[in-house]
Amino acid sequence: MNAMETRKESDDFILELHNVKKYFPVQKTLLDQIFAGRIDYVRAVDDVSINVKRGEAFGLAGESGSGKTTIGRLSIGLEPLTEGKVIFNGMDLSALKKEELRKLRQKMQVIFQDPMASLNPRMTLGTSVMQGLLIHYPEIADQHRDMVVSIFEKVGLTPANYYFNKYPHQISGGQRQRVVIARALITRPDLVLADEPVAMADVSVRALLLDLMVQLKKEFNLTYLFITHDLATAKYICDRIGILYLGKLAEVATVQEVYQKPLHPYTKALLAAVPVPNPRKRRTEPMPEGEIPNPIDPPSGCRFHPRCLIASAECSLTEPKLKELEPGHFVACHHAKLG
Amino acid sequence: MEKEILAEIKDLSVTYPTRIGSVSAVDHVNFNIYKGEILGLVGESGCGKSTLGKALLRMIDPPGEISNGKIVFRGENIMEYDYNHLRDFRGRHVSMIFQDPMTSLNPVQRVDEHLIETIQVHEPQTKEDSALQRSKVMIERLGIGIERLYSYPHQLSGGMRQRVMTGIGLILNADLIIADEATTSLDVIVEAKLADQLREIRDEFGVSLLLITHNIALVAEMADRIAVMYAGHLVEIGDIYKIFEEPKHPYTQGLLASVPNIRFDTNEHLYKMPGEPPNLTHPPLGCRFHPRCPHAMPICSQREPLLVEIEEGWSVHCWLYQEQSS
Numbered sequence: 001m002n003a004m005e006t007r008k009e010s011d012d013f014i015l016e017l018h019n020v021k022k023y024f025p026v027q028k029t030l031l032d033q034i035f036a037g038r039i040d041y042v043r044a045v046d047d048v049s050i051n052v053k054r055g056e057a058f059g060l061a062g063e064s065g066s067g068k069t070t071i072g073r074l075s076i077g078l079e080p081l082t083e084g085k086v087i088f089n090g091m092d093l094s095a096l097k098k099e100e101l102r103k104l105r106q107k108m109q110v111i112f113q114d115p116m117a118s119l120n121p122r123m124t125l126g127t128s129v130m131q132g133l134l135i136h137y138p139e140i141a142d143q144h145r146d147m148v149v150s151i152f153e154k155v156g157l158t159p160a161n162y163y164f165n166k167y168p169h170q171i172s173g174g175q176r177q178r179v180v181i182a183r184a185l186i187t188r189p190d191l192v193l194a195d196e197p198v199a200m201a202d203v204s205v206r207a208l209l210l211d212l213m214v215q216l217k218k219e220f221n222l223t224y225l226f227i228t229h230d231l232a233t234a235k236y237i238c239d240r241i242g243i244l245y246l247g248k249l250a251e252v253a254t255v256q257e258v259y260q261k262p263l264h265p266y267t268k269a270l271l272a273a274v275p276v277p278n279p280r281k282r283r284t285e286p287m288p289e290g291e292i293p294n295p296i297d298p299p300s301g302c303r304f305h306p307r308c309l310i311a312s313a314e315c316s317l318t319e320p321k322l323k324e325l326e327p328g329h330f331v332a333c334h335h336a337k338l339g
Numbered sequence: 340m341e342k343e344i345l346a347e348i349k350d351l352s353v354t355y356p357t358r359i360g361s362v363s364a365v366d367h368v369n370f371n372i373y374k375g376e377i378l379g380l381v382g383e384s385g386c387g388k389s390t391l392g393k394a395l396l397r398m399i400d401p402p403g404e405i406s407n408g409k410i411v412f413r414g415e416n417i418m419e420y421d422y423n424h425l426r427d428f429r430g431r432h433v434s435m436i437f438q439d440p441m442t443s444l445n446p447v448q449r450v451d452e453h454l455i456e457t458i459q460v461h462e463p464q465t466k467e468d469s470a471l472q473r474s475k476v477m478i479e480r481l482g483i484g485i486e487r488l489y490s491y492p493h494q495l496s497g498g499m500r501q502r503v504m505t506g507i508g509l510i511l512n513a514d515l516i517i518a519d520e521a522t523t524s525l526d527v528i529v530e531a532k533l534a535d536q537l538r539e540i541r542d543e544f545g546v547s548l549l550l551i552t553h554n555i556a557l558v559a560e561m562a563d564r565i566a567v568m569y570a571g572h573l574v575e576i577g578d579i580y581k582i583f584e585e586p587k588h589p590y591t592q593g594l595l596a597s598v599p600n601i602r603f604d605t606n607e608h609l610y611k612m613p614g615e616p617p618n619l620t621h622p623p624l625g626c627r628f629h630p631r632c633p634h635a636m637p638i639c640s641q642r643e644p645l646l647v648e649i650e651e652g653w654s655v656h657c658w659l660y661q662e663q664s665s
Contacts, residue, residue, distance in 0.1 A: 063526035172615050173384075202383035202553060202616075207597040207609035229526065232556070232599035236609060260603055273531035275556035277598040279579045282560055287532045291496050 013087075014191055014223045015052040015075055020045055020084035022070050026296060042295050044070040046247040047084075049322075054190075057217065057224035059238035059255065061231055063270075065292050066244040068227045072193050075225055076108040077101050089190065106136045106187035113196040115176035119168040125157075125179050126164035132187040147186060154219070155182045156212060174205035181212065185220060195227045210236050231274050235259065243267045246295055246303045249322055253329035263325060263336040266304045302334065310335050343374040345514055345547050346395070351408035353387070353394050362619045364390040366571040367407065369646055372515060377541055377548040379558030379579070381594075382568035383616055391568070392517045392551045396429050413514070431461050434508035438520035440500035444492040450478070450503050451488045457507050477506045481536065498529035502536070509540065519551045534561050555598045559583060564652075567591050570617050570627040573646060577653030587655045589632045626658065638663050 023041035033039060045067040052058045060068040073079040075086060077093040086093045088108065093101065109132075112118045119128050126148050133144045145164075152160035155178040168176055177197065184192055197213070198206045214237060217224060228234050234241055235255055242252040243264065251264040262268045265288075272285040288307040293299055299306050305315035314334050322332045353365040365387040372378055382388045394405055397417060409418045412432065420428060437443050444453060454474035458465050478488055481502045492500055501521060508516050518537070522530040538561060541548055550562060558565055559579065566576040567588065575588040586592045596610030614631040617623055623630050629639035639658050646656040 063528065174615055203555065203594060203597050204383060204612035205615060206599075207611050210609065211611055230599075231527075232601045235601060235603075236599055256603060259601060269528060271601065273527040274601045275531070275534075275554070275560035276602060277556040277559045277583070277595065277600055279559045279562075279583050281602075283531065287528055287535070291498060291529060292526075 011051070012054045013051045014054040014089060015050075015225065016085075016087040017048060017050040017071070017075065018085040018087070020048050020071070020074055020086060021082045022067075022074055022079065023082045040296050043247050043298060044295065045074065046298075048244075048247070048249055050242060050249070050252070052191075052223060052225060054223055055221060056239040057226055057237050059226045059228060059234040059241035060244060061228055061234055061241055061270075062244035063229060063292055065246070065295060067247040068229075068244050069195055071244070072195050072225060072227045076105070076110065076191070076193050078110075103136075106132065107189050108191045108193065109184035109187060109189040111177075111180050111184050111192060111194045111197045113199050115173065115180045115200075116168060118180050119176060121168055124165050124167060125171070126152075128168075129179065129183045129186055132183065136187050148182075151182045151186050154185070154216065155179075157182065172205075174201055174209065177201060177209055178212070181209075181216070185216065185222075188220070189222070191223045191225065193225045193227070196229070197226075198233060199228070199230065206233070213237060231259070231271060243270065246292060246298055248303060249330070249332060250304065251329075251331050252322070253326075257326075257329050261329075263329065263331040263338070264304075264333045265308050265310055265335075302332070342376070344371050345374045345413065346372040347411040348372075348391075348395070349409050349411065351391070351394060351410065352406045353390050353399055353403060354406040355403040357620060359620050363406075363571050363622075364403070364619060365394060368568075368571075368573045370566060370573060370576050372547055372549060374514075375541065375545045375547055376564060377538070377550060377562045379550045379552065379562030379565045380568065381552060381555050381558055381565060383553060385570075385616055385619065386568040387571040388551050388568050389519055392435070392519050392549065395515075395517060395549070396433055396435060397425055398429075398435075427461065430457065430513070431511045432513055433515045433517065434511070434513045435517045435519060436501070436504045436508055436521040438523050440497065440504045441492060443504055444500060446492055449489050449491055450474075450483075450495075453503065453507055454478075454510055457510055461511055473510060474506075477510050478503075481506050496529075497525055498533060501525060501533055505533075505537070505540070509544065509546070512544070513546060515547045515549060517549045517551065520553070521550075522557065523552065523554065530557070537561070555594065556600075567594065570622055571619060572627055572656055574628065574656045575654065576646075581653060587649065587653075587660060588628075588657050589634050589659075590628045593631075593633075626656075634659060 022045040023043050026040040026042060048071060060071060062068045074081055081094060129148050130144050133147060149160040152163055157163040157178050198209045201209055226238055238255050241255050241258050243250045245266050251258060251267045258267060259271060262271055269288045272283055273287060290307050301316040301318055302320050305311040320332045320334045322330045324330050325336060325338055348368060348370050351365060351368045352363055355362045355364060368391060380388050393399055395410060399405060409416050417428060451471060451474055455467060455470040458470040475485060479485060483499060483502055522533050537548060550558060552558060562579050564577060565579050565582050567574050569590045575591045586595050593610055593612040597612055599609060612631060617627060625640045625642050626644055629635045636658060644656055644658045644661060646654050647661045648654045649660050
């Protein structure tokens, strides 16, 4: 049963996460395990359901430890699930054999934060980008070079032949991230997982990369799962956004809805904390007390209740379910009200 | 109100020799830091902002060196200080908070030991009890529970560690705190709280803050004045309200227009600045921004402009605002 959205005829979901959980065991010595009599788990992702529509850019935002990166990795089968189901293009990822999953990977590609760490320093840029083709399309080896050149042009690495034989250390950070984007797109994916793709870029470069990603999305009919800690950046690329807190979804809606009408107290605090580049609009709201609690032993009931300004007795006892308060606007809070 | 000058940075240059020629990471920079102000120093990676921050403490590692200019702090030229004098100056008068508190704190020292050591190095006559007392007061002032005094750095959260660093900076009543990307590795809520705290500390202790960051929105949130650096040059400096309202330097204009804003009533499209910052081994001639500048004129590629005051307290390093014959 999908807890989040009831399926409509018109909906075409490329990616569905059904009650997904991921618990990581905490490393302990054998002796500790015997004495404690149990193993502790970090509940990185705890019962999250998300549907990503084909062609949209879905953002996942939250602070460190909220589980956003783990959800990304689970979504493309880089990590086995503890519980739940991930369905990509109608196929259940956990039911696939290793070889089948590998074939499917050309349809789901990744862009990570640090392009220098994602590129092999001893491979030319052209060879790096070509790797996907060598694995998935070995039969058309004679066309590989032309395909790489054409994708380089699409991502703005021109003249493409010049960049083809360069090494990662010879180009700038912004250009490196373009190479990583080119590599992700060369196998013509349907879904691109972008995990903090512009977090390392400087402001002026960031605007160019975001613009490029928006353009490429249109041109290649891509769906983005965009993971970020930076809500201001998400505004420029995402259609819908999910706010995560300690492994759970606090709120999901269109970016405009969430930013202009946040309903969850955590979302409100998070949005208020983002500095606005206008000294005449400085923040006056107080920030919530404390810091994100330990995910090994999360608070009972609503996980945000110890820091929440409007928490009541109920909040520490029962966990709020994600409810659709308005069409398309989901909130997990006992006290969330419209208006 | 006449502002009291705390530090004057005069014609300061920092150069690093490299295999392919020397790099001027900071090139003839002039500005003042006033008492009790928060000055935001912004720019992109490699613009020299961190190097400038380090230079203020004369902490440039060889083979890099301060190749020109001087730093006058409370009337004294610190370029003339000898090793012992400099050692006392660092920490007592100017202290620094870095981006990563985990690498700045000693992993095998407790919080109380960090603070007591700081006091006793600079004031050897202070007894351990009274140093501990002062540490307790400081820790509580920063909103860290007293029980945390006996924790090791790894037992603290990132925000807490950064507050301990701030405490170490403040415990000797420094006049200037240089925060080099101090909030960058923190989550936004923790960052916002640290920002509030730094502001409160400024109000309470009258300390000056030099906030070095690439986060322009944070500077808008906190600073009284803003200084913008590009490729080793200080290109614009002035009042935060005025510069955000009507930036003069084309780089400042582009930079401010490319900052994402979470509010929906503002810029829906980010300005896309062409090109990338230059490589400082071969900086462009004249104004270093001219290859990316939409207003570039013939003179811009030939001669470097001066940093000229266009109105009181507002200076711009651009040919658009000065006579070409000068």
